[in-house]
Amino acid sequence: MVQTQRNIEVGPLPKTNETIIKCEGVNKWFGDMHVLKDVNLTINKGEVLVILGPSGSGKSTFIRTINGLEPIQKGHIEIDGVNLSHDLKDIEAIRKETGMVFQQFNLFPHMTILKNITLGPIWVKKKPKAEAEKLARELLERVGIPEQADKYPGQLSGGQQQRVAIARALAMQPEIMLFDEPTSALDPEMIKEVLDVMKELARSGMTMLCVTHEMGFAREVADRIVLFDGGEIIETGTPEKLFDNPKHERTKLFLSQIL
Amino acid sequence: MSVDLKLVEAKQMIAPPSQSFSMWVWIRKNLFNNWYNMLLTLLAGSLLVYISYATLTWVFTEAQWAVIGDNYKLFMVGQYPILALWRIWSALTMMTFMFGISAGTFKGTMLRLCYILSTIYLVHIIAPFTENTSKIWLTAQLVMLVISYFIGSKIPYAKRFNIVGWVISIPIILFFIHGFGILPVIRTNVWNGLMLTLMLAAVAIILSFPIGVLLALGRTSKLSVIKYFCIGYIELIRGIPLITILFMAQILFPLFLPTGLTIDNLLRVMLGATFFTAAYMAENVRGGLQSIPNGQYEAAKTIGLNPVQTTAFVILPQALRAIIPTIVGQSISMFKDTSLVAIVGLVDLLGIAQSVKSNPEFLGRHMEVYVFIAFVYWVIAYSMSYSSRRIEKSLGVGER
Ligand SMILES: Nc1ncnc2c1ncn2[C@@H]1O[C@H](COP(=O)(O)OP(=O)(O)OP(=O)(O)O)[C@@H](O)[C@H]1O
Numbered sequence: 252m253v254q255t256q257r258n259i260e261v262g263p264l265p266k267t268n269e270t271i272i273k274c275e276g277v278n279k280w281f282g283d284m285h286v287l288k289d290v291n292l293t294i295n296k297g298e299v300l301v302i303l304g305p306s307g308s309g310k311s312t313f314i315r316t317i318n319g320l321e322p323i324q325k326g327h328i329e330i331d332g333v334n335l336s337h338d339l340k341d342i343e344a345i346r347k348e349t350g351m352v353f354q355q356f357n358l359f360p361h362m363t364i365l366k367n368i369t370l371g372p373i374w375v376k377k378k379p380k381a382e383a384e385k386l387a388r389e390l391l392e393r394v395g396i397p398e399q400a401d402k403y404p405g406q407l408s409g410g411q412q413q414r415v416a417i418a419r420a421l422a423m424q425p426e427i428m429l430f431d432e433p434t435s436a437l438d439p440e441m442i443k444e445v446l447d448v449m450k451e452l453a454r455s456g457m458t459m460l461c462v463t464h465e466m467g468f469a470r471e472v473a474d475r476i477v478l479f480d481g482g483e484i485i486e487t488g489t490p491e492k493l494f495d496n497p498k499h500e501r502t503k504l505f506l507s508q509i510l
Numbered sequence: 511m512s513v514d515l516k517l518v519e520a521k522q523m524i525a526p527p528s529q530s531f532s533m534w535v536w537i538r539k540n541l542f543n544n545w546y547n548m549l550l551t552l553l554a555g556s557l558l559v560y561i562s563y564a565t566l567t568w569v570f571t572e573a574q575w576a577v578i579g580d581n582y583k584l585f586m587v588g589q590y591p592i593l594a595l596w597r598i599w600s601a602l603t604m605m606t607f608m609f610g611i612s613a614g615t616f617k618g619t620m621l622r623l624c625y626i627l628s629t630i631y632l633v634h635i636i637a638p639f640t641e642n643t644s645k646i647w648l649t650a651q652l653v654m655l656v657i658s659y660f661i662g663s664k665i666p667y668a669k670r671f672n673i674v675g676w677v678i679s680i681p682i683i684l685f686f687i688h689g690f691g692i693l694p695v696i697r698t699n700v701w702n703g704l705m706l707t708l709m710l711a712a713v714a715i716i717l718s719f720p721i722g723v724l725l726a727l728g729r730t731s732k733l734s735v736i737k738y739f740c741i742g743y744i745e746l747i748r749g750i751p752l753i754t755i756l757f758m759a760q761i762l763f764p765l766f767l768p769t770g771l772t773i774d775n776l777l778r779v780m781l782g783a784t785f786f787t788a789a790y791m792a793e794n795v796r797g798g799l800q801s802i803p804n805g806q807y808e809a810a811k812t813i814g815l816n817p818v819q820t821t822a823f824v825i826l827p828q829a830l831r832a833i834i835p836t837i838v839g840q841s842i843s844m845f846k847d848t849s850l851v852a853i854v855g856l857v858d859l860l861g862i863a864q865s866v867k868s869n870p871e872f873l874g875r876h877m878e879v880y881v882f883i884a885f886v887y888w889v890i891a892y893s894m895s896y897s898s899r900r901i902e903k904s905l906g907v908g909e910r
């Protein structure tokens with residue numbers, strides 16, 4: 252499990268070769284629209300994967316298939332040895348392994364920050380309340396807002412809310428964290444505080460899939476970058492390879508537009 | 511991690527510029543700012559003065575209020591035997607006790623409601639027509655309110671105590687009023703007047719709420735049997751007037767029961783009113799459910815909550831908060847609709863009014879009677895809408 256490692260500037264932990272996510276021939280349609288086309292991807296434990304691509308290319312849809320928010324029509328997804336099928340049991344098991352952070356935070360507005368974070372641990376993991384609250388306070392400390400525990404989401408800034416959302420996901424002690432454009436709804440001055448939390452998380456050895464437009468973050472933190480276009484992976488590689496020496500024409504085009 | 515950066519030391523708090531708000535300025539700005547507004551103000555003003563003058567003259571010089579005072583017991587509890595009135599007083603004391611407890615625990619809205627309650631008790635203590643025994647009971651209510659308020663603010667596990675207390679108080683109240691054979695039974699046909707109105711409204715509102723929530727949830731169910739049953743029920747009931755339902759409860763309902771088994775008339779009417787209101791509650795709740803963004807469901811899913819937990823902890827609390835005003839509106843309208851039960855032979859507040867005004871002794875006093883019961887309805891309905899507004903405010907509805 253991930254341990255709190257604050258104030259330590261460690262280099263990236265050595266990546267394992269243990270596969271944690273395996274996608275084989277994943278296909279997804281919305282009605283007649285083919286949104287994911289034969290996506291194959293294997294991710295190792297501890298790897299930080301950044302997903303890039305133009306709008307509408309299927310990045311969100313892909314990341315949401317990983318925890319079963321979007322069902323797929325063809326192909327396999329295997330998370331930590333569990334095959335993601337339509338079986339509710341498997342989906343439940345996988346949701347316990349994965350945490351997700353949304354662009355719009357999606358905090359529960361009627362609950363205090365502490366309640367937001369402890370809801371899952373208490374009701375899903377059946378932790379005693381005191382233990383769940385202790386964990387929640389540790390996590391709030393970790394994301395840098397220990398003093399906000401008793402406020403409501405509406406009383407926090409966007410950056411703070413997103414950090415709470417990260418803490419809420421971490422409270423389930425997941426193996427994998429999914430981020431879908433976590434900084435896109437934030438004012439520029441708040442982006443950094445969220446990215447800092449994500450960087451720290453990456454250094455601590457968490458397996459992460461991030462859809463983001465933050466190229467600085469991608470270059471600094473990603474072990475591997477995947478470029479989506481039109482529902483397909485058109486190129487993957489280390490940040491250096493992909494940014495400095497893109498192979499595919501569409502990658503070049505995309506990078507020229509965004510950089 | 512983020513660092514606290516203080517760019518500038520805060521120097522001094524500056525008070526906001528004071529708004530000089532003189533009434534004269536306001537009047538000039540809002541009522542007399544141009545010629546047609548001036549004309550409207552004058553017209554409306556004179557109309558207002560005329561109506562208030564006429565009303566007040568009538569209330570204080572022409573009206574003969576003896577009809578109210580003389581029949582006060584009738585208005586309140588109708589034919590309920592005088593010798594058993596202590597049982598109603600006891601039931602009322604039980605209710606007062608719980609109000610006090612809740613006020614002590616939650617303060618806020620409950621406390622305000624208790625102010626209203628004490629005002630009503632006080633007015634009755636002062637009123638010249640109140641009998642002495644009633645005055646003693648009323649004073650007891652006030653004392654009970656104060657005592658229970660302090661208990662409520664001191665007890666441990668106050669919230670749980672409140673829930674349990676209210677739930678237990680209902681059978682206790684019913685026990686006092688009905689007797690259940692432990693005390694001599696007092697049949698429901700003599701439960702009349704305001705007491706009946708309040709009981710009908712309370713039962714219909716309290717029971718229809720959970721049923722309405724279940725129907726609304728059922729309507730969104732993935733199981734089509736449940737879904738279409740709920741839709742069918744809601745749409746059927748909403749297409750039928752309450753009066754018809756009351757008649758059906760009266761005539762049709764017994765046909766479905768095995769012979770020999772009869773259900774009390776009042777109970778049938780209560781059930782009819784409940785099932786009627788539930789259909790409307792369901793639609794209100796559905797509106798609330800629809801106002802919850804999909805992201806809330808997704809967030810709940812990703813932290814592993816199952817559908818029941820998601821509904822109970824995430825969706826319903828938000829949905830219900832959003833529809834407090836509509837729920838209260840529905841409750842007020844149910845409260846007023848109880849006056850229809852006169853048609854199926856129950857004698858509620860309005861029913862008593864009808865019989866009082868046809869009493870030859872009080873011939874021609876129908877105006878007083880109607881004004882009085884209108885006032886009673888208004889006080890209660892207004893208390894409801896007042897508390898709704900306060901609850902909305904304290905929950906911050908519409909501010910997020
Ligand atoms: N629920 C849905 N129903 C129908 N079509 C959808 C749905 N969600 C997404 N789509 C479509 O699927 C395609 C991929 O959408 P997706 O949200 O995955 O793109 P994206 O890469 O995340 O884009 P963006 O950068 O704008 O977030 C788009 O064409 C979108 O219109």
Ligand SMILES: [Mg+2]
Pocket residue numbers: 310311312431432
């Ligand atoms: Mg997206």
